[in-house]
Amino acid sequence: MPLDTTLRLLAKARGLTTADIATAIPRAGVATVSAWLRGDKMPGKEQLDALARTFGVPAGALLAELASTLDPARTQGEHDLLAAYRALNTRQQGALLEVATSMAGSARTRAPRTRGKPAR
Known part of the structure; x- marks a missing residue:
């Protein structure tokens, strides 16, 4: 605020x-x-x-x-996300955090895709 x-x-x-x-x-x-x-x-x-x-x-x-x-490490997307989060009620904030945590967890556990020939 x-x-x-x-x-x-x-x-x-x-x-x-x-x-x-x-x-x-x-x-x-x-x-x-x-x-x-x-x-x-x-x-x-x-x-x-x-x-x-x-x-x-x-x-x-x-x-x-x-x-x-003033945080130079924050992107515009992070500022926008924070503003959107603050506009939500407590229940909605909790739901958004669950979704974000789940998405972050699945992104870390997913194996990166490789292009080209498979290694022998």
Whole structure:
């Protein structure tokens, strides 16, 4: 989930207004916090740490989605698969994991096909 969505959900869950959050964050006014909540701006490291303290969560939890989008080892297909997985309900996620695990297992146990003449 994007940072702005995470911040909005945490604010709602904690019953905090934009002004409440701005008061808790050094050098951040209401306009800046509003921009974070809209996804127009990104907070800096010190501000992220302060947001994490304000919401009572690890700073890494706020950045998990952002970090995953910056992972150079992940292909676009992996990003798409993760997004699709997150859109499913818990039962559907479990079923998808079973299918994927089964497919991965059968791919490993299948002998590779060879072309050409058989070895003698």
